Each structure stands twice: as C-alpha cells, then as structure tokens.
Amino acid sequence: MDGERIEGTWRHAFVRNGDRHYLTDLFIYADGLVDCWGLVSLDEFAAKLASGWVATELPDGAEASAFHVATWKFAEPQAALTADMLYGEVLDEIDRLNDRPDSTARCLAAVDVFLDRQDEDSRAAVRAAYHTIPEHLRIYALGDMDRRDWPLRVLAAGPGNPYSWQDEDKLVSKKEHAAALRYFEGLRRQRRAAPTPAEPAETSIVISHTNHTVPGGWPENPGILVLRNEFPTPVTVGAQIHPSVADAYEAVAANVPAQARTAVMAELLRLKFAQHPELAETLTATGTARLVYADSSAFWGQHGTEGRNWLGRLLELVRSELSVRDHDLFTSLNLVPE
Numbered sequence: 001m002d003g004e005r006i007e008g009t010w011r012h013a014f015v016r017n018g019d020r021h022y023l024t025d026l027f028i029y030a031d032g033l034v035d036c037w038g039l040v041s042l043d044e045f046a047a048k049l050a051s052g053w054v055a056t057e058l059p060d061g062a063e064a065s066a067f068h069v070a071t072w073k074f075a076e077p078q079a080a081l082t083a084d085m086l087y088g089e090v091l092d093e094i095d096r097l098n099d100r101p102d103s104t105a106r107c108l109a110a111v112d113v114f115l116d117r118q119d120e121d122s123r124a125a126v127r128a129a130y131h132t133i134p135e136h137l138r139i140y141a142l143g144d145m146d147r148r149d150w151p152l153r154v155l156a157a158g159p160g161n162p163y164s165w166q167d168e169d170k171l172v173s174k175k176e177h178a179a180a181l182r183y184f185e186g187l188r189r190q191r192r193a194a195p196t197p198a199e200p201a202e203t204s205i206v207i208s209h210t211n212h213t214v215p216g217g218w219p220e221n222p223g224i225l226v227l228r229n230e231f232p233t234p235v236t237v238g239a240q241i242h243p244s245v246a247d248a249y250e251a252v253a254a255n256v257p258a259q260a261r262t263a264v265m266a267e268l269l270r271l272k273f274a275q276h277p278e279l280a281e282t283l284t285a286t287g288t289a290r291l292v293y294a295d296s297s298a299f300w301g302q303h304g305t306e307g308r309n310w311l312g313r314l315l316e317l318v319r320s321e322l323s324v325r326d327h328d329l330f331t332s333l334n335l336v337p338e
Contacts (some may be wrong), residue, residue, distance in 0.1 A: 030097035092147030127156040
C-alpha cells in the first residue's frame with residue numbers, strides 16, 4: 001500500500017479448481033506469502049497443498065487448461081513433485097530471497113561442523129539437515145553429478161548403518177566412510193584456497209537518533225547527524241521559515257491528506273538540501289550506501305530489522321537526484337531547471 005517493494009520469484013504449478021487443473025504461475029515472496037490464485041501464508045499454502053488446490057497429483061483423464069493456449073486431458077500423467085517436495089522448494093526460495101542459507105547450504109554447514117568434531121551428535125545434525133533438502137534436489141546438493149549425494153548419505157549414515165534409507169540391507173563400510181570424509185576434506189581445502197571476494201565498498205549507514213541525545217545538545221561536528229530531520233537547519237516553505245524539517249513537516253502535513261505524507265516529506269527534504277548545499281554534500285558523500293534512519297516510528301524509521309525505513313529511502317531518492325543533477329548527462333538532456 002505504501003509502495004514498498006517485496007522481492008519475489010515464481011515457478012509453474014497446477015491449481016485444481018473444480019474438476020479442471022489449470023497450469024499457472026505460483027508467485028513466492030520474500031515476506032513468506034505465496035500467491036496461488038490468492039495471497040496466502042506458508043501455513044495456508046501447506047493447507048492448499050494438502051487439499052489438492054495446488055495440485056501435485058494429476059489423475060489420469062482429468063481435464064487441464066493453459067489459459068488462452070490449450071485445453072487437454074491427462075493421459076498416464078507422471079507428476080514430477082510430491083506436495084512435500086514443492087513445499088520444500090518454496091521454503092528454499094524464501095530463504096534465498098532473504099539472503100539466508102537454504103536447506104542445502106544448512107546441510108553443508110552441518111557437514112563442516114561434523115568434520116571438526118566427528119561425534120554422533122554432529123552426525124545426527126547432518127542427517128537431519130540432509131532430510132530437510134527437498135528429496136528431488138538432494139542429488140544436486142554437492143554440484144557433483146558423478147557422485148551425486150553419495151558422500152552425504154554415507155557421512156550421515158556412518159559406518160555399520162544402512163547406506164540408504166530405502167535399502168536397509170546395504171550397510172556403509174569403514175572404507176566407504178573414510179572415502180566420504182576425504183571427499184569433504186578435499187572440498188573444504190578447495191574453498192579455503194579459493195580467493196576471498198573483496199568486501200563491498202559500500203554498506204549500510206545508520207543515522208542514529210540516539211547520537212544527539214547527549215548533554216549540551218548536538219555535537220560540534222555532527223557528521224551524518226545533519227541528515228536527521230530534527231537537526232536545526234532552517235527550511236523555508238513558501239513565506240514561512242521553520243527551524244528544521246521536523247518542524248516544517250508538523251506544520252505542513254496537518255493540511256494535506258494522510259496518503260500524501262511521503263510526498264510531503266520528500267519535498268521538504270529536497271528543500272532542505274537545496275537551501276543548504278553543504279548538507280547536500282554530506283548526503284551525496286554517502287555514495288550508494290543504504291541509509292537506515294533509526295527511529296521508533298515503524299513507518300518512517302527502522303529499529304533493528306523492523307520498520308519500513310521510509311525516511312532512509314527518501315534520503316536515498318534525494319541523494320540520487322542530487323547526484324544525477326550534477327552529471328553531464330542530466331545537463332545534456334536539458335533536465336536542469338533554469
């Protein structure tokens with residue numbers, strides 16, 4: 001509703017509506033919502049799978065449709081996924097959208113712990129993590145299509161235990177277990193020998209509201225605190241001079257609809273930095289870093305990982321406008337106001 005962008009991805013799936021199966025797109029979002037002909041939570045998505053609304057079982061002879069393309073009937077269909085497999089895929093996608101380790105990455109991290117400890121508790125952790133990988137994706141976990149997931153299964157089982165949970169008669173030998181250990185040790189040596197990617201030059205910059213709550217008021221050299229709305233910087237709006245952006249917003253916002261609050265704030269920030277070029281230099285000096293406006297307001301600021309951080313995002317917008325305005329391309333396109 002406020003224009004916040006939520007990252008997402010998609011995959012094909014069948015939705016069963018009545019007696020017909022529709023080939024459609026399943027949209028998966030970073031906040032954990034899934035659109036399967038309606039936004040649902042993860043728990044609700046699991047219920048949709050269990051009920052067959054999101055269909056992973058395709059009955060022989062059932063009607064199917066791809067919108068505006070074709071209709072047909074299934075003849076000896078072979079579904080590629082079970083409900084558990086598809087649900088696991090969705091969980092992995094949400095982890096990746098949030099830059100978190102997915103089920104495969106968590107399993108490989110558990111393997112690293114086992115290599116250091118080599119006790120049964122850490123082996124049990126590997127085994128549990130292996131089973132959280134969607135079954136059809138386990139053979140790809142190591143990126144080695146010659147061995148597939150053989151080293152993982154051997155390590156998770158341990159010598160003297162069934163090599164495969166589907167075949168309890170075949171037991172892992174000590175020789176096989178030693179080979180799996182050598183395999184993973186070799187992978188770890190390769191990772192450690194690989195060049196470390198350079199750290200990004202730009203990271204997040206937190207504009208903290210606690211930095212100016214010291215006896216005596218604002219510091220002599222406030223640095224990025226000049227980007228705070230409360231910082232005492234006169235802002236002229238029409239014929240009225242306000243002591244700061246915060247004061248200007250309180251005066252102006254009272255006379256505009258609530259839906260226009262972000263537009264009002266954006267314009268006040270533009271006025272502030274246009275009227276105080278030295279502060280504009282501080283803003284543009286932040287480069288391309290993400291600006292986090294620490295504030296208790298869940299709308300304007302961000303506290304920890306909570307909050308929409310609209311002030312930080314608006315500062316980034318004004319920064320980009322200031323940067324582009326100084327660029328030759330902006331001038332060549334006659335976009336600089338007279």
